[in-house]
Each structure stands twice: as C-alpha cells, then as structure tokens.
Amino acid sequence: MGRGRRMPGGMPGGMPGNKNNMMKQIQKMQDEMLKAQAELEEKEVEATAGGGAVKVTVSGKKMVTSVKIDPDVIDEDDVEMLEDLIMAACNEALSKVEEMTESQMGKLTGGIPGLF
Secondary structure: OOOOOEOOOOOEOOOOOOHHHHHHHHHHHHHHHHHHHHHHHHOEEEEEEOOOOEEEEEEOOOOEEEEEEOHHHOOOOOHHHHHHHHHHHHHHHHHHHHHHHHHHHHHHHOOOOOOO
C-alpha cells in the first residue's frame, strides 16, 4: 500500500526505459537542433514588393543583409509609397525566414508545438 512498484529498468510504475539511453537521445536531438540552427543562420531569403521595384534579402539570423531599389520607383513627392514598399518587402522576407525555420526545426521535433 502506498508504495509504487518498481519494474526492471528502475522506473517507477512499470515504465520501461533507461535513463542513460534517454539522456543520450535528448543530447543527440539537441546536437541536431544546434546544427540545423547553424545551417539556417547561413541561409538567406529574398522578397520583393511593388512588382520587383524593391528587393530585400534577409539572413537566417533575421538580419536584413541587402536592400535594392529600382531607381524608377523613387519619387520625392511620394516617399510614403517607397517606405511602404520597403516595409512590405522586409516583412515578407522575415516571414519567409520564419517559415523556413519552422519547417526545418519541425523535421527534428516531429512537429511537436512549443519545442522550438
């Protein structure tokens, strides 16, 4: 009464398993995630706005690495339009990086929410 039964493997309640093996699996998964994260940080994505008038490149570290603006889209009387195009291209590129990261990490975690 009141005492849990211990089964082979030393886990209470009859749960099979080996703590050392589990820790090795966790360490392996962690190593794979770190490797995947490093690979992602080396990648870049591009996004455009205004039919290609503005092109933004963002690294896997979520840093803007390049902005290209077609000179034909520059209108000193409509600076707001250019600002909107730059913002749209940046947001799209950042969204692509996020999707890339979720896709890559989802492969490692089996799509378990909250693991990355």
